[in-house]
Amino acid sequence: MWDLLSQPEQSAVGRLRAALDQHVRPVVNEYWERGEFPEQIVDPLIEADLMDPVELKEAGVQPSGLYAGFRNFELARVDASVATFYNAQSGLFRTTVNLGGSPEQVAALDPQITSYQYKGVFALTEPEHGSDIAGGLETSARAAQREGRSGWLITGAKRWIGGAAQADVLAVFARDEADAQVKCFLVPTDAPGVEITKITGKTSLRIMQNADISLQEVWVDDSARLVKINSFADVASCLRNLRSDVAWIATGAMAGAYEAALRYTTERTQFGKPLAGFQLIQEKLAHMLSNVTASLALVTRLTQQQQAGNYKDENSALAKMFTARMLRETVALAREVCGGNGILLDNDVARFHADAEAIYSYEGTHEINSLIVARAVTGISAFR
Missing domain, CATH: 2.40.110.10 (Butyryl-CoA Dehydrogenase, subunit A, domain 2)
Structure with missing residues (x-):
């Protein structure tokens, strides 16, 4: 999927990875345990200029939907809270203004939103x-x-x-x-x-x-007042866009849990060899990787369709439903292969395991998204 990004987009995502490794990864477990937000990570994320990156400006192109998806993926791969925090501005709020505002409102506000002058x-x-x-x-x-x-x-x-x-x-x-x-x-x-x-x-x-x-x-x-939002149908058009963001976050968190489990099982020795050398552990690692890969393929194709102007409630609902379910399964397997140490923050898996529960429910629960999908399949609404 990475090869679908242009070279300037890959460069921008690479800068994000470097910023996350330097400023975010070292502090997330401490702040997760304290239940506090690490304010010191905000300026590095703003300075990374992720919403309208310099590489794309110099290339004379606009950020693609896939670039925005991989941005969420990389953020969530390190921490789901940080991805949710960043997406509150870059996804939820910016999408609401851009879809709901008049041309004059969008022209005035979007530059301030992308620069974080207006949060x-x-x-x-x-x-x-x-x-x-x-x-x-x-x-x-x-x-x-x-x-x-x-x-x-x-x-x-x-x-x-x-x-x-x-x-x-x-x-x-x-x-x-x-x-x-x-x-x-x-x-x-x-x-x-x-x-x-x-x-x-x-x-x-x-x-x-x-x-x-x-x-x-x-x-x-x-x-x-955002003048283009005049009914809940207009709100639903925002949510249709936003569920794909959450599906990317779920997929990124899944990748983070898998990578943490892989790291632990290759380093931890039991019965004279690494845990990753046992057949039962290898099966679970392969299962986790298949979940990540299938989810990444799904959100990539969904984003390609949306980039082409094909927005459907059932498609974004299906993506959110599937990726959140795969996340839940993947973090459980990751916790399992780490044994008792899987509940320690030091190994990262415990954080992903706990955070998956929130992702499973926000931006549409599994049940609500299932009903949206099934309504499209059957032509019958089960909401009432």
Whole structure:
């Protein structure tokens, strides 16, 4: 799959690998155990200029979908939380602005997003609504006037919003009281009425700082509304794009777990020879590698189709469903071949094993994605 990238894209991904090895890999286990985000890794990731890399500018080409996919793959190969953090800006937030904003909004904001001058997160999920968010979304938006300006008052709550405390703005999805349609607003995190609280006690993605958000009569100017998002169908078009990002993250985490297990089993000696020399261990390593390879082939082909303009809910749902399931299986095998030491952070496998559980559920649970796929196959919706 690597050979499908152009030479400038390979060069940019290579720079990312070097930055991850130097700045991220040495600290992730410590910060995972502490449940904190290593702020010192942010500047090196920004300086790596990954969203619009210099190699592609010099070649006069735009970053391809495959480049963006391999960027997520490499990030997740080192740590799923770091990949999720970076993708919150490069994927979730940027996609929402680029698909939901007017040409003027996109022209003004996208350069600031790619340079990290304007940091944002995607705020859709609510305390009582995850899988049923399409019909259950309760956060409300009411048109209002303030000091002669048109704007909106937003009230509600959001949950599981990753990176909210580190962001400048929240892309808040709220239901317009006038027409009951879902719309999107860019809400500054320091606006009066916004309260952000870190979610504690997590056993997965502990580096990623997820938050509860309370919004009480929060005023935003009318210019803060992304004008192309006027219904949940428009939100769904964003999610269709974003599920492929998560499938790449799942595949990268899978590769990271496999590589950690391979490293451990070739170094660990039992009964006078490396663990990797035993038939049962070799079968599991081959099984893990087949999962990684099949998943990488699937997300590569999905991305090629999307690059050609072929976006289908069932395709991205299938990719997310399959890769997350293969991730779960792969990390379990990786933990297994490491024996008791597989639960130690020092060997990396334990972190991938725990983080897989969050990836399995976010951006559409296995069950919801299965229903999207089966609806396309049968022509019958089982959601209601």
